[in-house]
Amino acid sequence: MSNTSAVAGRSNVKVLDLVYISIGAALIAICSWISIPTAVPFTLQTFAVFFVLLLLGGERGTIATLIYILLGAVGVPVFAGFSGGIGVLLGSTGGYIIGFLFMGLIYIVLTRVFGKSLAVKIIALVLGLAVCYAFGTVWFMYVYTRNTGDIGIMGVLSWCVFPFILPDLFKMALAFVVAKRVEPAIK
Template sequence: MSSENVVKTREKMKVLDLVYVAIGAALIAICSWISIPTAVPFTLQTFAVFFVLLLLGGERGTIAILVYVLLGAVGVPVFAGFSGGIGILLGNTGGYILGFLFIGLIYILFTKLFKKKIVIKVASLVLGLAVCYAFGTAWFMHVYMQSSGEVGLITVLGWCVFPFIIPDLLKLALAVVIARRVEPVVR
């Protein structure tokens, strides 16, 4: 392969990476709009985060998550309920949104340290989700107590984590099945 062809191939891959990242961020936004409002809304965001990481890989998937968060931070209505703005990120549920980045970072770490077997990928996503829950819950408690007074950890877990565990694990399973079917087409 000539050096000119190598340069063209690298440029094409960079453009393709940008397209994949944009599509990944858009998918997360679309899935966030499908929501059932509660203290922490039930959305398909976590499905999209899992799917994007599984399909695009750790680096591109995490960049897609970051783009999604930054778009929302500057006011683009990409969050649940067609909302956006830094106020959402600084509000009660902002820690869960920022926690998606931890899912991506843990996914990168696990898939770099261990082989990219499906068991490792799923384990990293489950661990990342647990870290997202922990970070989001701590954030929720801090913001909630500043505005509304004391609240117990079990109460907050009852509002923000326990109702989401089984649905999020089902979303993870669905993301694995769909990503495995779509992956040969994308690669």
């Protein structure tokens, strides 16, 4: 294989990575628009983050998530309810969106250290989701207290975490099933 062919081959892989990352970011945006409005909206956003990490891998999936967040930060209406802007991220629910990055980072670390078995992927996503909840809850408490008044941890958990645990675990299971079905098409 000549040097030109090797460079062209690497260039094609990079272009394909960019395409997958872009599609991943778009999928997260589309899934965030599918929502049931509550204090923290029920969306398919977490399904999309799980799916993108499982299908694209930790690095590409986390980059897709970061691009999604950056698009929203600059005002593109990619967040729940077709909203966007830095105000959404700085608002009471912004910590849960930023928490998606921690989910990706945990997925990267655990799959690199312990391999990519089903058990490792499940543990990585569950642990990542727990960290996302924790970061988002602390963020929510800080912003809510600053803007509205004191709120207890149980109040925040009852609004922002407890109602989402079972649906998020269902979305995670669904992401595993769908990723397994789609995976052969992108290899």
